[in-house]
Amino acid sequence: MQKPSRHNTSFGKEWEVLPTVDSTNNCARSKVASEPTEEGTVIQAMHQTHGRGQQSKLWNSAAGQNALFTLVLKPEFLGLRKMSFLNFAVAVACRDAIARILPDSEVLIKWPNDIYIEHSKICGILIENALAEKARFSLVGIGVNVNQIHFPEELHHAISLKMISGLDFQIEQVIQTILEELEKNYNELRLHPGLQRIREIYISHMYQLHKILPFRHESDTYLAQLVGVDPLGRIVFASEGHTMAYAHGDIEVLWKR
Numbered sequence: 283m284q285k286p287s288r289h290n291t292s293f294g295k296e297w298e299v300l301p302t303v304d305s306t307n308n309c310a311r312s313k314v315a316s317e318p319t320e321e322g323t324v325i326q327a328m329h330q331t332h333g334r335g336q337q338s339k340l341w342n343s344a345a346g347q348n349a350l351f352t353l354v355l356k357p358e359f360l361g362l363r364k365m366s367f368l369n370f371a372v373a374v375a376c377r378d379a380i381a382r383i384l385p386d387s388e389v390l391i392k393w394p395n396d397i398y399i400e401h402s403k404i405c406g407i408l409i410e411n412a413l414a415e416k417a418r419f420s421l422v423g424i425g426v427n428v429n430q431i432h433f434p435e436e437l438h439h440a441i442s443l444k445m446i447s448g449l450d451f452q453i454e455q456v457i458q459t460i461l462e463e464l465e466k467n468y469n470e471l472r473l474h475p476g477l478q479r480i481r482e483i484y485i486s487h488m489y490q491l492h493k494i495l496p497f498r499h500e501s502d503t504y505l506a507q508l509v510g511v512d513p514l515g516r517i518v519f520a521s522e523g524h525t526m527a528y529a530h531g532d533i534e535v536l537w538k539r
Contacts, residue, residue, distance in 0.1 A: 366515030402441035
């Protein structure tokens with residue numbers, strides 16, 4: 283694939299590539315704390331020694347083979363109560379970008395923000411907040427398995443673009459495609475009707491949507507139908523005419539394969 287233009291979007295006009303870091307989110311946090319940082323700045327790493335996913339899980343990635351980056355955003359227009367919509371927008375953007383790259387694959391969002399193809403994970407997202415000189419930044423960390431074809435045994439559910447297509451991909455082009463989708467969704471978040479539309483798109487692409495799934499909550503196990511997410515980002519199940527909504531960390535979904 284050809285080397286991308288970094289000026290297709292306002293995101294990525296400031297784009298720093300680092301050989302090895304502990305995590306791109308940590309680097310971005312240090313940057314916004316120590317110097318003026320433009321919204322849309324990208325911090326990319328060729329290798330992360332301590333990449334992180336949800337609930338402090340490590341993100342394992344072979345050096346130089348995957349898209350590992352953090353996008354710095356300043357979504358103050360959302361307000362704290364609507365920050366879940368940033369998660370919706372980012373997850374949908376990553377899903378749509380990967381669907382563009384792999385048009386013959388069904389790409390889904392596994393709540394809250396992993397991207398799956400069939401039952402295998404291809405992309406992870408970690409959104410964290412930071413403060414700098416009274417400005418609130420959101421650090422959108424994204425990892426996409428691109429050209430890696432061998433993963434540790436404990437990551438037997440991982441898959442990559444190359445494993446699916448048999449092709450090698452230019453990592454910056456993958457990132458650029460994600461940035462294009464991200465900027466489109468981010469701009470739509472500024473429009474009030476756009477909030478609901480982004481959530482509806484997220485729900486329409488949810489992994490195992492409408493399936494009857496077991497889940498654990500407060501040491502008890504339940505069985506209910508997955509029906510979507512609410513505006514707070516909580517997963518919603520339905521059973522016997524009643525709905526139940528749970529925040530991430532309060533529930534363990536026992537996903538079926």
